[in-house]
Amino acid sequence: MAGGQGTRLGAAQPKALVALAGEPLLTHALRRATACPDVRHVVVVAPSGHLDEVRDIAQAHPRADDIDVVPGGATRTDSVAAGLRALHADDGVVLVHDAARCLAPAALYTRLVRAVRSGHPAVVPGVPVPDTIKAVDDAGRVLATPPRESLRAIQTPQAFLREVLEDAHRAAAGDRVRATDDAGLVERSGGHVLVVEGDPLALKITTSADLALAERLLEEQPYAAS
Template identity: 55%
Template sequence: MSTGTIVVAAGSGTRLGAQRPKALVDLDGQPIIVHAVRGVLDVSAIEQVVVVAPSACLEEVTDLVGGDRVTVVAGGAERTDSVAAGLAALERLQPDLSVVLVHDAARCLTPVAVFERVLDAVEGGAAAAIPGVAVVDTIKVVDGSGRVVATPERSALRAVQTPQGFAADVLRRAHASGVGATDDAALVESLGLDVVVVPGDARALKITVPEDLMTARRMLRDGS
């Protein structure tokens, strides 16, 4: 199977308190995007990587991570726009593309084993596969006034991570559907197709706020 990865690196970094795009924020001497792409390239099955970056930073990101297996393209206004741009570029590079991984650059410490579990599931016939970890907190559903209206059974809940993996034709159909969603798996769900969950990993945390950056630095320094 021909496998490619879209790395979404178009976030503004506002919640991180940064004065530049999140992907360019320093993490122990290297920008987050460098850690993220390095982790993807460690996965031997991945043939091509497309990094979707803010249009104003294309040259800088290309200088940092561009190469034989890595192409940098401009992102869009929304996440779905950015993934669609990455998918179009990936299909130009790999006309025989069969499996696509969509990965958040902000989850730059995701272990290779997580990528491999997602790939194994899709290559085994799943339309889509996503990594997830069990939820340890009790979750409440509230209405607009803050009143609790439901308490879901915690054992059935998962906190979802990336990479999310898809059969290429499924992801193409999902993005052509015009449905809005916060992640690509939800687009596939809207088609009525099954999405399977494989074990995630605590190291695949998403760097969003300053505390997350501190945690990622500890992980790097501790080798965890």
């Protein structure tokens, strides 16, 4: 998924095209995704106004023949649906990933694919939440304090059996409730989602501080990030 805007980064272009250590975030994301032996086909869902730029990045990749670029939709759900329509007939396990988490290592992809192949139809990576979390109402009053031990911050890529994700998208067609991730669609359609260990490198780059942190991670452990 390469359609996110770079507004909070102060960028005048989509986030996936913002430079990290001299290369677009999308280039980093493609490098790490294709380093996983299980990833045989990549569909990049791009903003319709930047298709040529995204295609140039894809064509510069050593495995350009395995990468397709398609225009995204008005919402994240629409964009994922566009990516699903571009899958090959034999793409049985689908990984949905945000280019903003461009340092997610190949080992994380492998862990997710293995979990799906071991019998879990929907698998997401998660990391423990270090802060105390409060549920509040519209006025800011605390409603509950969920136990921190049961909470996970969810990352991408997220992995699914293809038919499970396609069924979840069909069930959500016309649904006005906004889904922030595809696992949420599977949950709403009655499916079960497994959380496996995430990775600190799969941080989401949203602000300039996140970009600076990603730069430092690349400097400190360039090979661990690939």
